[in-house]
Amino acid sequence: MTESSTPDPQRTLSNDEIAQQDLPGWARLAGGLFARFETGDFQTGLELVSAFGAAAEEAGHHPDLVLTYPALEVKLVSHDVGGITSRDIQLAQAFNGLAKVHSVSAAPAALAEVELALDTPDHEKIAPFWAAVLDYEQDGDELVDPSGRGPTMWFQKRDSEDAEASQRFHLDVWVSPDVAQDRISAATAAGGTVVDESQAPSFVVLADADGNKACICTSLDRAGTGS
Incomplete structure (x- = not known):
């Protein structure tokens, strides 16, 4: 070589x-x-x-x-x-x-990996609180468990200050691209709905019967080298 x-x-x-x-x-x-x-x-x-x-x-x-x-x-x-x-x-x-x-x-x-996402207009204001509560470390815009046991937490930018404007937390469930559709189908068969699939196959937004959201995520069609 x-x-x-x-x-x-x-x-x-x-x-x-x-x-x-x-x-x-x-x-x-x-x-x-x-x-x-x-x-x-x-x-x-x-x-x-x-x-x-x-x-x-x-x-x-x-x-x-x-x-x-x-x-x-x-x-x-x-x-x-x-x-x-x-x-x-x-x-x-x-x-x-x-x-x-x-x-x-x-x-x-x-295989699956779960991340926590929290909507906030100002993540810098609240990130130290969540780092303290979870005993996590801040890594850029994310909070990570130094022991490797807990899920990563990240912050999704929102414009509204109204705490009741939308669901604050949602789950990102990362799976292999080969099984993403099976996971989505299982969720809809269990009473869920597809809210937004415009970003598929990168992620698809689902909701339960009460409107609580979760994303099925894969590594496909993501820009750059990051996650």
């Missing part, structure tokens, strides 16, 4: 570039690259954690791993540049190979 064709490990990849990679079972959600491996039992999960850990150590690039009895969930992101890089792609591909060796398959339909 020539020097010019070697990927720059510090360059953040766009969502379109990520979508072109050979990454079966993985999905670009809000906070990074995610996969869920159905291990079926705890012992297999431990073996997979050990294999993934060894590969990560060799690569010098480390994932977030969450092991439960039936599955191992993996998140990859290059924290030093705040996005997905070739390092994440290469490690995800290595993990897929190791999962195959252990006869474990990925389940992209089970």
Whole structure:
């Protein structure tokens, strides 16, 4: 491989570039690259954690791993540049190979990431309060859980000062593009309605029978390299 064709490990990849990679079972959600491996039992999960850990150590690039009895969930992101890089792609591909060796398959339909969105005319005025209440840290216009357990919270600009003008909180539910329509169909079958699909496939706004809104979000058709 020539020097010019070697990927720059510090360059953040766009969502379109990520979508072109050979990454079966993985999905670009809000906070990074995610996969869920159905291990079926705890012992297999431990073996997979050990294999993934060894590969990560060799690569010098480390994932977030969450092991439960039936599955191992993996998140990859290059924290030093705040996005997905070739390092994440290469490690995800290595993990897929190791999962195959252990006869474990990925389940992209089970992937989801939830974010909290709060409407406000002035997020700078209220962000410190929510950071204190949640014990979160401010990262630009977002609040993040330093432990990685809680959902990210972000602020949506609104013009009105009237607290009763609209619903203040809504959920952003990030899913794999392959299952977004299934999730929307399930929501409407459960009594919900589609409020706005003008931004699809980036996101579709749904509402329950009382008018409370939520968005089904994917990484498709999003400008730039961010989430």
